[in-house]
Amino acid sequence: MSNAAVRMKPNKSVTRRKAAPAVQPRKPRSARPPDVPVANDGDSGGLGVLARKARRLRAAAGMTLQELSARSGVSQSALSKIENGQLSPTYEKILALSKGLGVDVAELFSDSGAGAPVGRRGVTLKGLGVVHSSPQYDYEILCPDVSSKQFLPLLATVKARSVQDFPSLPRHEGEEFVYVVRGEITLHSEFYEPLKLAEGDCCYFDSSMKHGLVSAGRQDAVVLWVCSKNVTLKGRQTP
Numbered sequence: 001m002s003n004a005a006v007r008m009k010p011n012k013s014v015t016r017r018k019a020a021p022a023v024q025p026r027k028p029r030s031a032r033p034p035d036v037p038v039a040n041d042g043d044s045g046g047l048g049v050l051a052r053k054a055r056r057l058r059a060a061a062g063m064t065l066q067e068l069s070a071r072s073g074v075s076q077s078a079l080s081k082i083e084n085g086q087l088s089p090t091y092e093k094i095l096a097l098s099k100g101l102g103v104d105v106a107e108l109f110s111d112s113g114a115g116a117p118v119g120r121r122g123v124t125l126k127g128l129g130v131v132h133s134s135p136q137y138d139y140e141i142l143c144p145d146v147s148s149k150q151f152l153p154l155l156a157t158v159k160a161r162s163v164q165d166f167p168s169l170p171r172h173e174g175e176e177f178v179y180v181v182r183g184e185i186t187l188h189s190e191f192y193e194p195l196k197l198a199e200g201d202c203c204y205f206d207s208s209m210k211h212g213l214v215s216a217g218r219q220d221a222v223v224l225w226v227c228s229k230n231v232t233l234k235g236r237q238t239p
Contacts, residue, residue, distance in 0.1 A: 137157065
């Protein structure tokens with residue numbers, strides 16, 4: 001028997017691990033449409049008030065959804081979603097709805113009945129206004145308990161950052177006043193160059209021009225926004 005050392009051959013069979021599958025990146029969420037569908041939460045915030053009041057006013061007027069759609073220009077589908085708290089409409093659709101129902105915009109956000117014709121007063125404590133949101137703005141409607149007002153006061157946070165954030169710049173009857181409370185904005189309006197306004201600046205303009213506000217600073221700007229009643233104001237005639 002040989003005295004030579006016996007060498008063992010190494011075992012070449014090695015179990016290989018399978019490579020982990022590549023992680024697919026998540027697709028970015030698409031931008032919200034002009035009118036934002038929301039969860040059915042008809043009792044929360046300004047959306048709940050709007051839903052209840054729209055149903056109540058339409059019922060009081062004895063109108064069907066089809067009739068209100070014809071009067072307001074808002075589709076029956078959108079009206080049904082608004083009345084059920086499933087759609088947060090733009091300000092322009094709210095204006096159209098108020099015209100179709102024959103009421104002020106402010107009345108759509110007030111659960112109270114018609115107020116006294118004279119000697120009225122409305123008070124909104126800080127942060128307690130009725131809130132309504134659109135893709136471009138967050139509105140806090142001030143003194144909504146006063147009905148049949150001649151103008152609509154709003155505290156608005158400007159979320160839009162470009163005119164591209166608007167499907168199209170809105171226009172409607174009336175006049176508007178904007179005062180910058182915080183931050184910087186750019187007012188885009190028909191017939192005029194874009195106007196930059198900083199804290200403490202203000203502007204008064206005709207609502208029949210296409211118009212829109214965008215924030216121009218690092219943070220969303222806050223403005224006091226006053227809109228006239230949604231009819232054309234006429235000066236008093238002297239006899």
